[in-house]
Amino acid sequence: MSDFALVRQPVFGGTGSLIGYDIRFSSVDGPGSFAQSFLSGTFDLVRNRLPAFVSTTREQFIADAYLVAEPGSVIVMLPASLAPDAEMNEAIARFTAAGGKLGLDEVGAAPAPAEAFLPHVSWVRIDSRSGGAATINAICDRVTHSKGNPKLVASHVEELDQYEATLERGFDGFQGTFFSRPEPLPAADMPQSTVAAMRLMGMARDQKISDHQLEDVIATDPVLTFQLLRLVNSAALGGRGVASIGQALRLIGRSAFLRWLAVAVAAARKSTNGVDQELVRQAVERGRLCEQLVGSGRDAGTLFLVGLFSLLDAVFRMPLDEILERVVLSAEATEALIDRTGPYADAINFAESYELGLFENASEIAKEMGVDPSKVGEYYTNAITWTAEALGAVLESQDAAAAR
Incomplete structure (x- = not known):
């Protein structure tokens, strides 16, 4: 019996290709959940040779929990509320020097403290429920003007209009319940x-x-x-x-x-x-x-x-x-x-x-x-x-x- 549970949710590209999985943990062991899953082999099984988007905490990140993984296999998503300090800056330097990739998680309409890390991140995840097209565009303009020029993932895509708006804006990744309940076609038939x-x-x-x-x-x-x-x-x-x-x-x-x-x-x-x-x-x-x-x-x-x-x-x-x-x-x-x-x-x-x-x-x-x-x-x-x-x-x- 393990002390953690995890689930994966697909992340799709603009053409419908599967580009990775968002892997979420629930654990009675807190910061040790990722390490346990990696050491047991469960993490690599679940990510299926694709990059894994994994949300982190400050405690996990400064403890170098993700350095055990193969570079590029994990995109560590920093919480938008995370403020920069000396320990975080040093941990980021260690992680990126080892070939690790970073992202910002669930960036919203209001500027967040973690946007100070934008020069170091490869991905930014934006909640597609943050507002209409104008709001989403404003968020994108704010985060893509950084030196890192990160790729964008739209999260919580639940409706067609959310998907179309983020696709038109040029998002690189999409995830949400919209993709697990496509509109049935009454005229469809089976072999x-x-x-x-x-x-x-x-x-x-x-x-x-x-x-x-x-x-x-x-x-x-x-x-x-x-x-x-x-x-x-x-x-x-x-x-x-x-x-x-x-x-x-x-x-x-x-x-x-x-x-x-x-x-x-x-x-x-x-x-x-x-x-x-x-x-x-x-x-x-x-x-x-x-x-x-x-x-x-x-x-x-x-x-x-x-x-x-x-x-x-x-x-x-x-x-x-x-x-x-x-x-x-x-x-x-x-x-x-x-x-x-x-x-x-x-x-x-x-x-x-x-x-x-x-x-x-x-x-x-x-x-x-x-x-x-x-x-x-x-x-x-x-x-x-x-x-x-x-x-x-x-x-x-x-x-x-x-x-x-």
């Missing part, structure tokens, strides 16, 4: 194999449906058959030499079959756009995170599907009720997804709170669900690791199917 996979998900939940009946349905779609056989033969499932869907079901069971089928559905949303790719990753991670919240007797398979489906409207650009028309979920799962009621609704509320870095709220929900709050940080990093392996296996099978 036929995806529709078949979703239909199979509904059938596989019904214990009255035999393995032989499932195999007959899968056999009508050669692409899906090939993908699933490649998937269950992958290293992620132990490379068991599975030769048929029926054999796969007998070896791994319905629950694992359902889970892998659900991952294949999410991964079917192919795109070179970093926002879309991150949405798929987040949907699968949320499914795996929710699956581990079984403290009060909830079904793990239903928890996984509820978590994953809670983001499929954004993944497929379709209203959720239209997606659910294509797959038969349990009444409890449907209630959680559509009405946010019933025994599985708390799992979605927990995941959303945790992903936003609202750790106290997430802990309270976990307690109410009968889950040990001290375990949720471990569950989150488990979800990231599992998703990387699962999506890798699924995408490999899809690429192989496309090459045939």
Whole structure:
């Protein structure tokens, strides 16, 4: 058990590419949270070889907590309220001499004490809720006239007009809930194999449906058959030499079959756009995170599907009720997804709170669900690791199917 919890939130570039992650910590150990995560390997796992924007305190920074990291892997964000003094100036000199990169965090409309550090910073994060276009432009003019000529990140981007205003101004990075709930497109549709996979998900939940009946349905779609056989033969499932869907079901069971089928559905949303790719990753991670919240007797398979489906409207650009028309979920799962009621609704509320870095709220929900709050940080990093392996296996099978 670790003494810290962390969560990552994507930072996108102007073209929709993923340029890094904002990593936020909650810790009972205070200043030691970053060091613990780095030494345990969790930090590098979560940042996924991309730069990490990490907010700091004065105590952490003057203690040289970030010098353990590889130069360039961390962009240390200094609080806007931080005033310069001899200790800070010396710490900045040590950090930048070692190749470290600095930023200013959440700069607002009023000039802040930490703007004295502008000549040394590479990034400035500006709250897009600070005001209208004129206010945002004034902030940008103030901070970009410094000798450092920093790049700009817009935080708390929640609406289209905020994104458009900061994009037009020339911001270099963007983060916020706007990117995890794109406007659904009613005319959008799914690949036929995806529709078949979703239909199979509904059938596989019904214990009255035999393995032989499932195999007959899968056999009508050669692409899906090939993908699933490649998937269950992958290293992620132990490379068991599975030769048929029926054999796969007998070896791994319905629950694992359902889970892998659900991952294949999410991964079917192919795109070179970093926002879309991150949405798929987040949907699968949320499914795996929710699956581990079984403290009060909830079904793990239903928890996984509820978590994953809670983001499929954004993944497929379709209203959720239209997606659910294509797959038969349990009444409890449907209630959680559509009405946010019933025994599985708390799992979605927990995941959303945790992903936003609202750790106290997430802990309270976990307690109410009968889950040990001290375990949720471990569950989150488990979800990231599992998703990387699962999506890798699924995408490999899809690429192989496309090459045939």
